[in-house]
Amino acid sequence: YKAMGAGGQQKRLGEGDEFRFEVDAGSTLTVKLQTGTAEIFGAELAPQRTYSFPGPAQEAIFSWHGCTLSLGGDSRHSYVASETPMLSYLQLHALLEQRRSAAAASKERGPRVLVTGPTDTGKASLCRLLANYATRAGYGVTLVELEVGRGGQPSMPGCITATPLLRPIDIERPSDEASPLAYWLGRNSAAERAPHYRRLSSLLAEAVAKRLEANDAARTGGLLISACGWVDSDGYELLLQQCREFGADIVVVMGDDRLHSRLSTYAQGAADGPTVIKLAKSGGVITRSLPARLELCALAWRHYFYGATNELNPSSIVLDADQLEVFSIGDAPQAPRSALPIGATLAADQLAATRISPAQSTALTG
Numbered sequence: 001y002k003a004m005g006a007g008g009q010q011k012r013l014g015e016g017d018e019f020r021f022e023v024d025a026g027s028t029l030t031v032k033l034q035t036g037t038a039e040i041f042g043a044e045l046a047p048q049r050t051y052s053f054p055g056p057a058q059e060a061i062f063s064w065h066g067c068t069l070s071l072g073g074d075s076r077h078s079y080v081a082s083e084t085p086m087l088s089y090l091q092l093h094a095l096l097e098q099r100r101s102a103a104a105a106s107k108e109r110g111p112r113v114l115v116t117g118p119t120d121t122g123k124a125s126l127c128r129l130l131a132n133y134a135t136r137a138g139y140g141v142t143l144v145e146l147e148v149g150r151g152g153q154p155s156m157p158g159c160i161t162a163t164p165l166l167r168p169i170d171i172e173r174p175s176d177e178a179s180p181l182a183y184w185l186g187r188n189s190a191a192e193r194a195p196h197y198r199r200l201s202s203l204l205a206e207a208v209a210k211r212l213e214a215n216d217a218a219r220t221g222g223l224l225i226s227a228c229g230w231v232d233s234d235g236y237e238l239l240l241q242q243c244r245e246f247g248a249d250i251v252v253v254m255g256d257d258r259l260h261s262r263l264s265t266y267a268q269g270a271a272d273g274p275t276v277i278k279l280a281k282s283g284g285v286i287t288r289s290l291p292a293r294l295e296l297c298a299l300a301w302r303h304y305f306y307g308a309t310n311e312l313n314p315s316s317i318v319l320d321a322d323q324l325e326v327f328s329i330g331d332a333p334q335a336p337r338s339a340l341p342i343g344a345t346l347a348a349d350q351l352a353a354t355r356i357s358p359a360q361s362t363a364l365t366g
Helices: 086-106 123-138 190-214 215-220 234-245 257-269 290-306
Strands: 009-013 017-023 028-037 051-053 057-063 067-075 077-081 112-116 141-147 160-164 179-185 224-225 250-254 275-277 326-331 351-356
Touching: 009 017, 009 123, 017 028, 017 067, 028 057, 028 123, 051 351, 067 077, 067 234, 086 123, 086 250, 086 275, 112 123, 112 234, 123 224, 123 250, 141 215, 160 190, 179 190, 179 215, 179 234, 190 234, 234 250, 234 257, 234 290, 250 257, 257 275
Parallel strands: 112 224, 112 250, 141 224, 250 275
Antiparallel strands: 009 067, 017 057, 017 077, 028 051, 028 067, 141 160, 160 179, 326 351
16 A cells, blocks of 8 residues: 555646556545646546545546646555557547537537447446546537446446436546436346346437437437447347447447457448447556455445445335335246247247245345
8 A cells, every 4th residue: 555644745747647546445545636737537627626536446637738636545556657548539539529519510410429348448437538528518418338237337236327417527426416317137247137138228228319309419419338348249249239229320449359340340331330440448447356346336335325425314114025026027938939830930038027035035035
């Protein structure tokens, strides 16, 4: 650990430098912008204001023109990186701004960007940065999160969400002011409940399309979609479905040459196929272990019910297990093909609600 001490520590960033830090659970790092300008994923730091980052946290502070930071508290690891992909991210933002400007003039839809790649490649971070840049430029955008294992941002773990944004995401408490439309899968992996996940994704796409149709500003601002990290086998087919259903016209591939090649081939062969762009994964992206993911999910659940600083006070209701009816959404039982009429086929992705008795549920008996 690096203890900053009572007097704190000064950190100077040059033009294009990025200060990256990791904070463990139980520790807190504080940051104050003393001079210059700096941002976290596109959201500007206010000068002379102290920002707190309780662990577990991994963040990065970038400066286009240089700055001086005052640090306090503890961090597990921190360093300054001079090589970042921020220029390529800014170029992508400029492309999106051109399309939004053209959409506003013609009353057409703005850019619909789907960011894809394997797990832990920085998809959500890029979407957050692009969303903050867009709102700073005066556009309202819709941020779509299709990764159910994201640890509760901007909703609880196990959900896919669509969040309308009119201003930059709060640096310290990004989920507090969010009002997402959330669909509950109840798993931390889409592969565990693929048919159910596929159906929820379609429902979310329909809801987003209706909102964009009814709201001119939202339609102009467009979509920023952080895709699921499941990109192999059935996950790839699901990715193509999401690309079509959300009407993505730009697909950004993070850190995967093979996926970029496959999607480029798909786009070339599709009518009105999307533009496929490859971007480098930031060197600050951290590969999270399973225990680290579970820790983030547990923390997200606590924040959902109690707030980030325990400012909420949820009430408890005690019920007998016999008073509850619990159902699990899963694959519907299917008749054998031999029992179907001649020429008939089985419908794909049929779902059914199966009742679970208290004896079958550890949540009710444990």
